[in-house]
Amino acid sequence: MLETQNDEFDRPVGGHGATIPVPIALTEGAANYLRHTACRNFFREQRDRFDILGAGTAADDPVFDQGTMMFCDSNADAILLHAFEVGSGHTARLIYDNAEGDMGVLSSRCFLYNDLDHLRK
8 A cells, every 4th residue: 555645636736836726516416427436445454455645534544434435437537526525524535446447535425325326316
């Protein structure tokens, strides 16, 4: 497992030290289309499989114990989904799955299959 603290996700835009806000309104249903898979958090069981990107709460922190792992088709989808989770009041980390080659989000959102997937229908 690699856990980065000062990688490209934390670097200021254009070297000017500013974060540029990009206001996007997403419903929970729309945000769920940003991921192709959601499952119960299994980070502790397979920690060597994942790189944890950016700064934040440690991925093995108890806040994630009942959480959800969500995997995306693109980096942009993962970044938007991460922003949605944080904006919804959840603790979240960007993750990279070395086994599957997918970027995703580890969220403190309690994993409830029906709560996530019924919104796609």
